[in-house]
Amino acid sequence: DILYQGSSGRRTFAPEALPFGTDSFTWIASLTKLITTTCIMQLVERGHVRLDDDLRGLVPELEQASILLGGLLTHTVGLAYDLADPDLTRWTKATGRTADNLGWSREGFNTPLKFHPGDAWCYGSSLDWAALALEKLTRTNLGSYMKENIFDVLGMRDTGFWPLKLPHVLNRSVAFSNRSDGVLQETPPPIPIQDHEIESGGAGLFSTAADYALFLQGFLQGKLLRQETLEAIFTPQLNPEQRRSLESTCYRNDMMHDAFAPEFPRGLPLDHGLGALQNKEDVPGKRRKGSLTWSGMCNSRWWVDRESGIAAVLFVNVLPHGDPVVKKLYNELETAVYGHVVAK
Secondary structure: OOOOOOOOEEEEOOOOOEEEEOOOOOEHHHHHHHHHHHHHHHHHOOOOOOOOOOOOOOOOHOOOOOHHHHHHOOOOOOOOOOOOOOHHHHHHHHHOOOOOHOOOOOHHHOOOOOOOOOOOOOOOOOHHHHHHHHHHOOOOOHHHHHHHHHHHHHOOOOOOHHHHHHHHHHHHHHOOEEEEEOOEOOOOOOOOOOOOOOOOOOOOOOEEEEHHHHHHHHHOOOOOOOOOHHHHOOOOOOHHHHHHHHHHHOOOOOHHHHHHHOOOOOOOOEEOOOOEEEEEOOOOOOOOOEEEEEOOOOEEEEEOOOOOOEEEEOOOOOOOOOHHHHHHHHHHHHHHHHHEEEOO
16 A cells, blocks of 8 residues: 655746646656666566576677676676766776766767676666666567556556656656755756667656656565565675675765665665665664665665565655755655554
């Protein structure tokens, strides 16, 4: 059941703007990743691919090293996001490269590996390459696969990669905003809305909070995957060295902590399931150990607590990632859920 839904604010900065609601349509950025992971695991269930399959013969751009599908789902192959990584920023400048990850093209995602696959954890474009492998395996594009196997199954009518192909939601679209010096202002979209080469499995979807809640509900209830597959997704995947690099990234400084793991006290042990971050201990007054979570560049966030049977999503459209106001709201939401719903 949907136990709570609520909203506040307005969709745009216009004086006559309508209220922001659970049906407001916005870019969900890396909240795309769990949906892509679910699609990949459906293919694993059906015997089309295995997590230990080497993808070099399937995706030509990955031929620089032995890259396993499971490594893409755990961000342990050495792929980073070029706009957020200093090494790749220097490489881009030195090579004169003009494409980048946010352009949603094969060239934009084609970057050198930061380390030998399996040696560490590094957040980046792994799910985009996993999605391209899915397209090769299924001989269809990612959006079509998602529509048939996820969206239509759950009744998600307001989710897709191409906003203009969903005309019924356009009057519910949310403006992009940026908070600087405490002031929220409208800002141009950081991504191509309608002119891009690939459907980004890492960050390309647009949706509504209501639709994403349907997805999390279906995911948690086993409507999309068998229970043994969900068990695998929620199983910690990292070795000690990979965990150290994950925790080092998430807790490196206040900025990284606010972006990657604001819901956890600094130093709480972390791991990674298939497709999402995982806490290895209970969070006092909040989620139980073994829960999964992730966020998007736009500061939307979700978590799934399988032990408590709780899934939740918070939708906003605010840049940059790690917004302090959203951090406070997210903490208040989770504290209220576990204080009032789970406690009773």
